[in-house]
Amino acid sequence: MRWLWVIGLLAACAEPATSLDAGRASSAKACEDCHAEEAREHARSAHAGAFTSPLFAREWALAPSAFCARCHAPRVANALDEPELAARGVDCETCHLDGDTVRATRVTGTAPHPSRVDPALATTDACRGCHQVDFPSSPGQALQDTVAEWEAAGAPGGACQRCHMPRAGTRRRHDFPGARDQETLARALDVRVSAAHDGWSTQATLALEAAGAGHAVPTGDVFRRLVVRASDDAGGERAVELGRHFVFSDGAPWRPLRDDRVPAVGVREVTLRLRGRASRVRWAVEHWSVPPETAARTGLPRETLHRELARGALDVPATDGARAP
Numbered sequence: 001m002r003w004l005w006v007i008g009l010l011a012a013c014a015e016p017a018t019s020l021d022a023g024r025a026s027s028a029k030a031c032e033d034c035h036a037e038e039a040r041e042h043a044r045s046a047h048a049g050a051f052t053s054p055l056f057a058r059e060w061a062l063a064p065s066a067f068c069a070r071c072h073a074p075r076v077a078n079a080l081d082e083p084e085l086a087a088r089g090v091d092c093e094t095c096h097l098d099g100d101t102v103r104a105t106r107v108t109g110t111a112p113h114p115s116r117v118d119p120a121l122a123t124t125d126a127c128r129g130c131h132q133v134d135f136p137s138s139p140g141q142a143l144q145d146t147v148a149e150w151e152a153a154g155a156p157g158g159a160c161q162r163c164h165m166p167r168a169g170t171r172r173r174h175d176f177p178g179a180r181d182q183e184t185l186a187r188a189l190d191v192r193v194s195a196a197h198d199g200w201s202t203q204a205t206l207a208l209e210a211a212g213a214g215h216a217v218p219t220g221d222v223f224r225r226l227v228v229r230a231s232d233d234a235g236g237e238r239a240v241e242l243g244r245h246f247v248f249s250d251g252a253p254w255r256p257l258r259d260d261r262v263p264a265v266g267v268r269e270v271t272l273r274l275r276g277r278a279s280r281v282r283w284a285v286e287h288w289s290v291p292p293e294t295a296a297r298t299g300l301p302r303e304t305l306h307r308e309l310a311r312g313a314l315d316v317p318a319t320d321g322a323r324a325p
């Protein structure tokens with residue numbers, strides 16, 4: 001009996017993606033059937049939604065391209081021909097299968113499938129192919145720059161897996177917590193805030209440091225933004241958007257304008273000036289999947305595109321120029 005489904009699995013693995021699906025339909029065991037915990041975690045990960053996430057789906061509908069499918073539907077040669085397999089996004093097979101063999105960091109010898117140790121799976125090389133890439137139209141201009149940010153900073157925090165596949169007993173979590181996980185997001189930055197009167201205005205200064213991230217914050221997609229806000233009790237508010245800013249022009253490559261994200265190493269200081277001499281200042285740092293005004297145009301629920309990273313309030317010392325500790 002055992003060998004029956006093992007053969008089914010082997011046949012499934014040995015052939016390209018289509019026959020694996022055919023194998024599934026004819027009751028061959030899929031990874032998910034035997035690795036329930038990994039499967040449950042993976043199902044709620046961004047990887048599982050790489051092709052179906054509403055933001056990606058919007059862009060894909062406008063301009064489907066093989067370039068995008070390479071990372072968002074890595075299992076298929078042509079995502080338009082194989083929509084079901086494309087919808088699996090970045091799945092178990094994408095990261096673990098090498099021909100008919102399962103790649104692993106440790107081999108127990110008890111698996112009903114061939115496995116081999118691949119040390120690269122425990123390193124950043126397992127992530128590089130998708131998390132580092134240039135604009136196809138502009139070689140040298142990064143579209144995804146996370147791995148280079150991490151390398152340039154001296155590999156803070158160790159390999160990506162250390163933070164994004166935290167240990168759960170002897171296993172590693174497969175939901176890949178990142179910016180869309182409130183706990184992980186809350187760890188990303190150290191925020192130090194001071195406020196002082198300056199003439200007839202109040203100046204709030206936020207010093208942001210990426211102490212809990214291995215890369216710039218926000219990292220990843222080019223449209224990610226941090227919004228830094230300060231407000232007073234009288235309803236005055238100031239905000240800035242930190243991110244990678246580009247100049248768009250039809251047909252031509254995007255031209256980088258500036259990158260004012262919180263760097264992987266060092267401090268990003270943001271100063272916000274409120275009108276009037278406030279006695280108390282509230283502040284907030286928010287992570288946005290796309291800039292706020294773009295978010296409003298997508299028609300997608302705001303809470304799926306926006307999350308709070310940190311917030312607080314402080315009293316402003318009464319004297320001119322004085323700074324709170």
Ligand code: HEC
Pocket residue numbers: 005009013029030031032033034035092093096097102103104105106107108109110111112113114115116
């Ligand atoms: C019929 C059940 C079954 C199927 C199907 C299956 N596995 Fe396994 N796998 C096991 C068992 C049992 C082990 C031994 C360790 C354990 O109990 O988790 C194992 C071990 C592993 C390991 C650790 C390395 C090793 O050999 O000990 C990895 C990684 C793995 N499987 C990935 C996969 C992936 C990816 C797929 C789909 C392509 C898959 N497995 C399909 C049952 C299965």
Ligand code: HEC
Pocket residue numbers: 031032035038039040042047090091092093094095096104105121122126161165170171172173174
């Ligand atoms: C984005 C890549 C990626 C995807 C997708 C992925 N894995 Fe893994 N998996 C890894 C890496 C990396 C490790 C090893 C981590 C380490 O030991 O440093 C691993 C480890 C494992 C292990 C060993 C035990 C453990 O949990 O650490 C099993 C079993 C496993 N994966 C099964 C699966 C299954 C089943 C799926 C699909 C539901 C899946 N993986 C999807 C990258 C991935």
Ligand code: HEC
Pocket residue numbers: 046047049050051053056070071072074090094095126127128129130131160161164165176177178179180181
């Ligand atoms: C085959 C391509 C591919 C590989 C390999 C890959 N990723 Fe991803 N990853 C993606 C895509 C695509 C997304 C974005 C999905 C989305 O947002 O819809 C993503 C998203 C993520 C996120 C974002 C989670 C969030 O909630 O915001 C993290 C973290 C991540 N990957 C970590 C890793 C790590 C660590 C590895 C290596 C062990 C890895 N990835 C390997 C393609 C890949």
Ligand code: HEC
Pocket residue numbers: 124127131146147150156157158159160161162163164178179180184185187188212213214215216217218219220221224
């Ligand atoms: C020291 C811990 C740490 C390390 C190491 C680390 N990250 Fe992260 N990562 C974070 C935190 C915290 C966030 C949330 C803040 C953010 O989005 O920048 C994050 C966010 C992400 C996101 C989500 C971006 C989004 O917009 O949803 C991706 C993708 C990602 N990391 C990939 C990687 C990759 C690839 C590596 C390895 C080169 C890596 N990370 C190394 C902590 C880490």
Ligand code: HEC
Pocket residue numbers: 046053054055056059060065067068069070071072129130131132133144219220221224289
């Ligand atoms: C080399 C791999 C790669 C290629 C090629 C690629 N992407 Fe991505 N994409 C990623 C990764 C990795 C992320 C996740 C980073 C993050 O979470 O910030 C991502 C995130 C996204 C997101 C955000 C999804 C969400 O749910 O928040 C969109 C939208 C997107 N990509 C669109 C595209 C489009 C359109 C193309 C083709 C023009 C494309 N990507 C090409 C790797 C790639």
